[in-house]
Structures are given as C-alpha cells and as structure tokens.
Amino acid sequence: MSSNQSQTADDAGDADVPEPALPAFALKPVAAIAVVFAAVQSGLSGRYGFHRDELYFMAAGDHPAWGYVDQPPLTPLLARASTELFGSSPVGLRVVAILAAVAALFLVALAARELGSGTPGQVLATAFAATSGFVLASGHMVSTSTFDLLAWLAICWVALRLLRTGDGRWWPVLGAAIGIGAFNKHLVVLLVAALLAGVLLVGPRSVLRSRLMPVGVLIAALFALPNVLWQIDHGWPQLTVAEGIAEDDGAENRAMFVPQQLLFLSPFFVPVWIAGLVRLFRDPQVRWARALAVAYPVVCVAVVAMGGKSYYALPPLLVLTAAGCDPVLRWMRSSRRSARGVLVAAALALSAVINAVVTLPVLPADALDVPMAVNQEQGEQVGWPELADAVAAAWAGIPAEQRPRTVIFAGNYGEAGALRYYGPERGLPKAYSGHMSFADWGPPPDSANGPVLVVHIAGATGQDRFFTGCRPAARVDNGKDLDNEEQDAEVLVCDGTSRPWSALWPDLRRYY
Template identity: 25%
Template sequence: MRKTYWLLFIFLLIKIVLQFLVVNPVYELHRDEFLHLDQAKHLAWGFHSVPPFISWVSWIILQLGNGFFWIRFFPALFGALTILVVWKTIENLRGGIYAYVLAGTALLLSVLLRINILYQPNAFDILAWTLIYFCVIRYVQTERNKWLYFLAFCFAVGFLNKYNIVFCLAGLLPAILLSKHRKVFFNKHLYFAIVLALVLISPNLLWQYQNDFPVVRHMKELADTQLVHIQRSSFVKEQFFYFIGSIFILIAAFISFFKYGAFKPFRFLFIAFALTIAVFLTLKAKPYYAIGLYPIFFAFGSVYLSHILSSGWKYYLRYALFVPLLFFGYALIKTSLPIFTPAQYVERAQQKEPFSEHTWEDGKKHPISQDFADMLGWKELTHKVDSVYSQIPNKKRIFILCDNYGQAGAINYYTQQKGLVANAFNTDYDKWLNLDQKIETVIRIKTINNVDFTRDRSLFQNVDVLTRLKTPLAREKGAQIILLSGPKVDIAALLRKERAEGKLN
C-alpha cells in the first residue's frame, strides 16, 4: 500500500509539472482567464457567464498575489485530483499496480492535458463529474447513505462551477431507474440529499431569479453564435480524438460491464454514458462538454485489462498497450498544445501538416487554434493603453472602454498604471461600471470589425485613432486604440441613463 501511494504521488507530481511544460513562454493568459480573475474583485452568487465557484478560486489567487504560477496551478491541481479519484476507484475495484499505472498514464496523455492548461471552469467540471460517478460507485458497493450526501455535495459544488453538471444527472438518474438499483429511489436519505443539494445551490438560483435568469440569455447567445456552427458528426468524431491513444481502455470498460462478473452491478453506467451522449447530440452541444464522462471508465477498463491479461502469452500484451498511449500522447502534445510559436504554426499550415488547420467558432479555418490566438497580443494592447493613459494629466476623468471582456480583463491584469481600470458594456463588466466620476476623456479600444465612429463623433469633438494592435495571429490583431476628447454632453450621466434603461451596448 505504501508503494502504491508513492506511485500515486509521482503521477500527481508529473501531472502538475507537465501542465507548466507544455505551454510555450511566448503565450500569455487566455481571454477567459482575464474575466475570471476580474470576477474575484466583484464577488457575487453568480455572473452572466458562469456560476460563482471560479470567482472564489480567483479570490484565493488574488490573495496569493495574482501571479501566473497560481493561475496555471489550480487547473493543473484539478486535473491531478481527477487522476486521484480514478486511482481511488481502482483501489475500490480491487485493481493492482498495473491498473493504476495504465489508467494514470492514459489520463496523463489525454485531452485533459489540453483542458488543464487553461484557468476555466472546465477543469473543475471534469473533476466534479468524476466525483459524482465515484460516489455512485461507492454507494452501489456499500449501500451506505453517506455516499448519497457526498454525491449531493459534489453535485452542488459542480453546479456552482458550471451548469453543465446537470447533464451528468440527466444520464445517471434514468440509468439507475432502469437498473436493479432503482430501490435507491425508495431511500429517504436520497431525498434528504436532494434537499441538501438544493440548499447549497439556492443562493445561485436566487441570484439567477433576481437577475432575470442571465443563464438563459447566455445559452441563447451560445446557440445563436457558436452552437449553430456545430455538426453532430463533428461531436462524435471529437469524442474519439479526445482519448484516441487510450480508447481501447474505454472499450474494455464497456465490455467489462457485460463480460466480467464483478462489474455487472455497474452495467447501468454504460446506459448512463449512452443517455448522456444522446442528450448532448440532441442539443448540438460542444464536443468538450462530454469530457467529464470518460475518466471514471478508465478505472473499469484498466482493472478489466489487468484481469484478462494476467497469464500466458497475453501477459506480455500488458506492456504493448503502453505503445499507443505514448505514441498518441506525443502526437497530442505536438498537435494540440501550444508548444510551438505562432510563426511555427503558420509554417506547419503552409506545409499542410496533419491537424495544422483549426476551425474557430466562426466556422472558418485558421493556421492556429482559437484558444492559442486568444493567448496573444494582450501585453501589447496593455502597453499601448498604459502609454496613452500616462500622458493624460487628469486621470480621475478618464474612462477606458473596450469592445469585449478579453480586452478589459487583459488591461486590468497587465497594466502597470496605478488606478487604471478598463471597462466594457458586455458580459459581466456592464454590472461593474463606476459612473460616479465626470468623464472628460475616453480611451476607446475597438475590434477590427468595429469601424463605426458615428456615435463617437456625435458625443465628442475629437476622435483620434492613435495606434493598432500588431501581434501576428492574435485574435485581436488590428484592434484600434482611439482617444475621444472634448465631450459635447455629460458622458457619465448619459451612460447612467442608458444603463438604467438597459441600452448600454
């Protein structure tokens, strides 16, 4: 047992260190990360874009100095904890050293490597799914009611992190109802656990109600701007690529529910998997929404493979199974992680190397992943805004207005100017505006697609385009920095009025 825990420690350490090593230093933070970091300064029970959990983690990061290390550490930690939960599942399934190493290696060299480089709710979402499945497995094994309460707690925290966790139960509950374990629905502790979960998530539900359910608006925005470009065939194809090097372990897991006597009580998990995938396909969900489904099945697959490859000539196949894990793991790092510079990605695309084309949310092909493009240009933007800001004498009368949360969050994170605060009229920033001071000068940042100056000229005497963002392949490349001065009206009063009328845009 001591050797097992030392082995676990090594895997967890490798996981955390690896997450730092697979990102080329040329890349900055991602636009979403800036938003989540700014949420720590405006704690609430909910936000337009996400539930509150990530803002709590951001607050911890803020107390630790808001440094790059901690921003990268927490998603890596959540990935390591996912491996830990799978490890404990193998332990409870009576697996041995081989099963631990096989599952641990598979999870290390999987899509989780990509997910866990970014400070987003996705890393904890996958951990929450895995924890829920773990609690269900432990309840089936022991029928101890404490696991129902642990499940309720894991669901509640997962819900407060990302509403996607609802789809986990959407697959699990019908599957349990169709199995012999349906007797749990006659257990009063299940309903006490449900009450516990509702109590824990109620502050967020109340916040949603008080703010006219922004999650509904957010889902409509996603459906209109992103999900409309998603094809169901692409969703299915992506599922295979996520764990392409270790897919044989998942297949072994599904077979084990029907062939391995010790796992037959868990057959309903296969039904839960199928139902959840069906729900995602019906809703045309983004492919990565389903990633949380998979980690727990690596426990079953690895234990089953260690059982059927335990004697005779098949025993030597144990070692051969690591070949595809290492081969496709290397391919994953090379093709799906930001280890190359932007210029190298362009070169790879020109040479038409495999996986050198990337489809963005706009449905168009690009030589670099959208996530990587979202990690470029922010320092240049902030440096130029800082330069303009430093030359304006009366800084109390400056208002910095951006077109999106990425611009605003990046400026707020990287700025070297004391007192500088960037704003936006969308996402969560529209709730954080400070319009109590008189506004004499506006530093305006506009995306390359926003070339309409009609409103600016109607409100200001002077509209001067000072510079543009030039970082190659940055998604914000071409963004303009504009100085608006000589207001014709009371800008702060106008914005307060428009905010009250819901007309800010």
C-alpha cells in the same frame, strides 16, 4: 458485486452496511504519476501568458458575489484564492488548476478500484487520464471546465460506491459533490439527470429507496441555492448567455461533437473506453455499474441537443476508460504479450506527446498556428501585454487636460481583463466594458464626458455607433504573427458618446 448483492445491502438498512473487500489503493504509483504530471504543468505554466478567461476570472474574483452573468461563483473565488496565496501571475493563478487536475487523476484511479481493478489497472487508468488532452488542458489553465472535471469525477466515483455497496450513507456525500459542482457550473445537472436515468433503466433501483436520499438532495440544494437565488433575482442571465452561445456556435459544436470526443482524450484511447462500455454491460462482476454506461450517451445526446461544447461530456468518458483498463490488461497478458505491451506503451507515449503539443505551451508562441487548428485556446494566451501597449500608445495622444474625463471602453471581457491587469503599470485608468459581468461593474460616471478610447477586435461592428467622431489610433500586434482573436484589434479615439453613459449603458451590455 452484483445488483442483487447491492439490493440486499440496501434492504439491510443504511447503517453498519459491510462493504465488500476491494483491491488495495495503489497510492504510491498513482501518486508518482501525479507528481510527474504536476511537475510538467508547473514547469510550463508561465511560458505563455494569461488566457482571456483567466483575466476575466481574476476581475470577477475582485467583485465577490453569489453569481455572475455567465457562471456561478466558485471559479472566480478559487482564482482569487490562488493569486492571493501564490501571486498574481500565470504561475500563481494556475496552482489551483494543477491541484484540481491532480485530484482528478486520483479520482480516476479510485473509480478503477471501485470497478475491481488492482494496482496495474489503477496505474493504467491514471496514465491514460494524465496523458489525455482534456486533463492536460484542464491542469494548465483556470477555467470552469477545470473544476467541472473534478466535480463530475467526484460525483461518478461516489455514485459508483453507492451503486456497488447499496449503502445509503453515501447519499449525503453525493449530495455535497453535486452541490459543489452546481456552485461552479450548472451543467452538473446533466450528469445527475443522466445517472438517474441510468439507474431507472438498468438499476440497481434499490438505492433510490434509501431514507438518506432526501438528505443528499437537501444538501445539494443548499449548496446550489445562493446562486439560484442570484440568478432569479437578476432574471436568469445565464440562460441568455447559453442561448447566445448555442445560436452562435451550436451548429459547429454539433458537427464537431463526435470528432472532438475522439480527439480530446486521444484517438489511441478509443478502444479502451469502448472496452469499458462493453464491460459494464457484459461482465457480471461490474454490471451493477451499468447506469454509468447508460449515463454517458444520455449526456452526449443532451449536449448535442443544446449545441454545447464537446468537452462537456468528457468526464464520464474518463470513467469508461478506467473501466476498460482490466480488459486491456487481459489482452496484454494473452498471447504475444510483449508486442501488445509495446502497443499500449506506444499509445500512451504518442498521446502524451501529441496532446502536450496541442494543450500545453511546449512550442514557441510563433509556432502555434498548427495546434490552434485543434485547440484555439492556445492562441488566447498570447498578446495581452501588447494589447495594453497599443492602448497606452493611443492614450499618450490624449491631451493631459482631457484625460480626467477620458474613458477606455473594451469590447469584450478579455480586453477589459487585460487592461485591468496590465494597464496600471502603463499609466492607464480603469477600463470599462459592457461584456458579461463587466457590465455590472460599470458604467463610467456621466461626468466622464471627454474622449473615449474604444478597443475592439478587427472587423467588429455595432458598438462604435454609440460613439462620435471615431478614428483609428492604434492597432494590436502580438509580435508573433499569430492569428488569434485579438491580433489586429483596433483602438479607436472617439470624441465622445452619443448619450450620457448612464443612458447608454443598457445598449452596451452584451451577453455573448
């Protein structure tokens, strides 16, 4: 449908707008790909262990709130729901991640359909998404990016329907998608701003004149409001977190942005999404969707400027990949079709194998050094029980009469989350930490004026100055000779604190 057609539909009013015919949705083949994807993810979900962020989300889910220092509440709430329904284990926790990734696959197929693709194009778009590194990683672990992917794709799909039909009744749906996305991560604002910029620059601007647009804005605001109020009430700590991340990692993120954009889907898919980008500008049948082609580079510029992670900009790239499937199919059907089909099949197969090795626990844990060069998150799923063992060994050296007054203090939320999960079965008391929202769940009582077990990563300095008489008591060894962040972490035994916990706690708070 052209932009002129879209404007005609919009000017006709928001009710009873006839939608132009679309190709049938390829439900069975898309569902077949989704089932295989889910089966692979389910079979591998328990092979390593929890990721540090997952341990933190489970802890946050046990402290329900309208917000947390570093995020809105949706991911912790979904993590708690998954463990309540399916069990408190990596397998049980990750059910919700698998379901979200499967839903993302369907949204990619729906986006391809919205752009006029029939069954072959929808199936190819789903296959590209299912074998991409970002979607495989999102389906394997519970993270804010898992549900960010789903929210961004939902927003893109609804936006495509709105732009194609001009039917203002999609504004409330779009508002709900935006609001739910904001309830998970505020980065959704980047996508909304980029899409708005695209519509203003290349149209169809008629959709902005719909009388239902304010309703969509109101719905989005209502979903986002509780967390915004929480952030205001707590002094916008998430801005402090973002500033710290940009300061620590911003230069590296900017330098690696382009290479990671190419790698995190698959280098073999680059010609596909470039073809999609070009198609949205040149093909008269889909030029109404040019706003999306504008939105992607706008999001990229914003992410680079803020020093954010490269994967923040990846969901729109999946839609551009879907847009490129019809040109790929036409290329395959031209001369030498069999050879070109083999090339596409080989690209999918190689991407599936390489991306699975990089993002999923297919290798033995002691062979992760190579994949970790691309994806550090692989290694962050190894060694947490061993960290709890090291703390338990140090705890065993504390005299029994001193244990009621002894505190375990963890330097970061991964360590604190691991001790919260693995500590009780090792006879350890509750662990405290000043990192992120763990600081809001402390401090220890001032009556806990005995020894302190301090856990921190190797080479970390600073917080131990708040404790007296510290000496090494144990060292973490993950048993895999894997050089992840917690390997060789120290457990110190300190005689006590330099001040009472209540006076010390503000100095122990860390936002990054």
